[in-house]
Amino acid sequence: MRLTSFTDYTLRSLIYLGMHRDQLVTIQDIADLHGISKNHLTKVVHQLGVSGLVETVRGRHGGLRLAKEPADICIGEVVRMSESDFHIAECFDSTRQGCALHQGCALKAKLNKATEAFLAVLDEVTLAEMLPGARSTAGAAILGQPIVFHPLPKAGTA
Known part of the structure; x- marks a missing residue:
C-alpha cells in the first residue's frame, strides 16, 4: 500500500x-524543512483546518x-x-472492471482485509506517539526503545 503525497504532507x-506546541508555525517553515511545495502544503493545511485539527491565526505574526492535544489525534x-480512496487494485474501482477474473476471484476480499488491518494498526x-522521544505502545514499547524520526530526503535526492 502506498499513501499519497497529500497524506504524507498531512502527517509531516x-x-x-x-x-x-509552544509557538506558531508557518506553512513556509514546514515547506522549507521538508523541501516541499508551499502551494501544495497550503491545500494540506486548509484541509487540516476544515477538519478541526489545526487552528490558523491570521495577521503579520500569525x-x-x-487545535487538539496530540494524544487526541488518531x-x-x-x-x-x-x-481520497483505498483502491489498491483496479478491482476496487467500480467504474473500471478490466479484469476477466473478477467474478470468482478472492483477491479483492483479501486485499480489503489487508487494508482494514493496515488502518486498524493506525x-x-x-x-503524541509519533513525536520524537515518545514511546509508542504498539512498536517501541515492544522493542523497549523510543521511536526516533529523521527528516525524509528532499524530493529528487536519495
Missing part, C-alpha cells in the same frame, strides 16, 4: 506542529498550531481523512 505537518482517522496510534 501534524508531527511538526506537535513538536512546536501562523498555525494544533493517526488512522487522519489517514482516512486525507486519502487506529491504535496517536500523534
